[in-house]
Amino acid sequence: DQQVKQNSPSLSVQEGRISILNCDYTNSMFDYFLWYKKYPAEGPTFLISISSIKDKNEDGRFTVFLNKSAKHLSLHIVPSQPGDSAVYFCAASAIDMRFGAGTRLTVKP
């Protein structure tokens, strides 16, 4: 069963604009959430995380928002840059960690 879902397989945005990647989860026991970025032929690399006691965490151009009542989190990238083009995975954990299927972001110059 897919406990973590990224319903948009792909997203295309213009350089300088905002990218919003979404993630939904079903298990209310999840209390820690992460975003990973993956370039082709490389493994995923950690981007940003958030604990369930917070609803927002920022790191430079990247902000993650958590809406526990909706079981939804989102990653905002502002401004988007061509180097941000990659596949983004969200992950959620309680006893185990579960990953979404990923969203391929393309940032056009």
Place this chain on the structure above:
Amino acid sequence: NAGVTQTPKFRILKIGQSMTLQCTQDMNHNYMYWYRQDPGMGLKLIYYSVGAGITDKGEVPNGYNVSRSTTEDFPLRLELAAPSQTSVYFCASSYSNRVKETQYFGPGTRLLVL
């Protein structure tokens, strides 16, 4: 500092063959993991280890075996390859916490079973 390294990068196996996917980390991490990623799906945990000599099953362990004789190495063994094991395999490691800490991933091994 190489991080997490995996070999081979790509392999084609015939049904019924066996092979070992190698994983090594040089960060002195206690925790190591093996994931598989099928097309259109998220990473699924196969096995993990919390230290040398200690391993445990993840979400999808059937058809695989692991061992952890040293802190650095965590090989994954496929005994009788099946087409369902065609996937991309990622090894990862973390220092002290299995679910509340960043994991560092290797570049992956692409396996095709025909």
